[in-house]
Structures are given as C-alpha cells and as structure tokens.
Amino acid sequence: MTNKQEKKVTENFVTIATYSAPYEANLAKASLESAGIPVFIADEYTIGINWLYSNALGGVKVQVPESMAKQAYELLSYNIPTVEKEYNGLSCPKCGSKKCIDFMDKRGTFITWLLLGIPLLFPIEKSKCEDCGYCWKK
Numbered sequence: 211m212t213n214k215q216e217k218k219v220t221e222n223f224v225t226i227a228t229y230s231a232p233y234e235a236n237l238a239k240a241s242l243e244s245a246g247i248p249v250f251i252a253d254e255y256t257i258g259i260n261w262l263y264s265n266a267l268g269g270v271k272v273q274v275p276e277s278m279a280k281q282a283y284e285l286l287s288y289n290i291p292t293v294e295k296e297y298n299g300l301s302c303p304k305c306g307s308k309k310c311i312d313f314m315d316k317r318g319t320f321i322t323w324l325l326l327g328i329p330l331l332f333p334i335e336k337s338k339c340e341d342c343g344y345c346w347k348k
Contacts, residue, residue, distance in 0.1 A: 229269055249273070298312050300337055318333075319331045335347070
C-alpha cells in the first residue's frame with residue numbers, strides 16, 4: 211500500500227428514522243450532518259418520483275453508521291417539535307372533562323360561498339372535548 215492509498219473501513223449503516231416524504235428526511239439529514247454524523251438517505255428518489263411507493267417501501271430511510279446510531283437517534287429525538295394544546299378551562303357538558311379546545315366552525319360559511327358565490331354566514335365559535343369528541347356552541 212502506498213501513502214496515496216487509504217485503507218477503506220466499511221461499517222454497516224442502520225436506519226434510525228423513516229419519513230413519508232423526502233424533504234422530511236433531508237431536514238433530519240441536515241441536522242445530523244451539522245453535528246458531524248455521516249448520513250445516507252435510502253429510497254429518496256424512488257419515493258420522490260412516485261409518493262405512492264412510500265408505504266410499500268417503508269418510507270424514506272435515514273441511515274447512519276452503526277457506531278453513531280445512538281448519538282444520531284438522540285439528536286433527532288431532541289429536534290421533534292412538541293405542540294402543547296391550550297385548553298379553554300371549560301368543562302365538557304357530556305363527560306365533565308377539562309380537555310376542551312376552542313375552534314371556529316366554518317361549514318355554513320363554506321356551503322353558502324360554494325352555492326351562491328359569496329359567504330353569507332359567519333363562522334360559529336364552538337368548543338370541543340378531546341376525550342369524548344362532543345362539540346357545543348359557546
């Protein structure tokens with residue numbers, strides 16, 4: 211072996227995350243590469259051409275060297291955004307749960323816009339229980 215030749219060390223790559231779309235996998239890849247972890251994305255182009263293959267192939271796979279898998283997995287798990295819901299403090303009239311959220315029901319507005327070309331009704335402010343699914347007007 212000469213000085214110009216390098217000894218190639220092969221290491222198995224393992225899948226640490228799967229995504230349904232290539233752009234999601236590329237976001238994970240960017241996070242991992244910024245931490246100095248080499249990344250390979252499998253099935254990116256196949257699913258990019260026909261997204262219906264995503265379920266059949268098991269999604270777009272983010273793969274890293276086996277020795278760095280734990281570090282990469284921890285890095286990605288810290289980057290998962292969590293959305294905390296703000297409950298309105300009301301109790302559900304049906305089950306008594308405090309997990310109630312506010313939303314605007316726009317179905318009537320949409321139907322009048324679809325049929326007449328202009329929205330005649332205004333959205334109705336409602337609350338919904340996340341435990342039992344019951345909806346009521348405020």
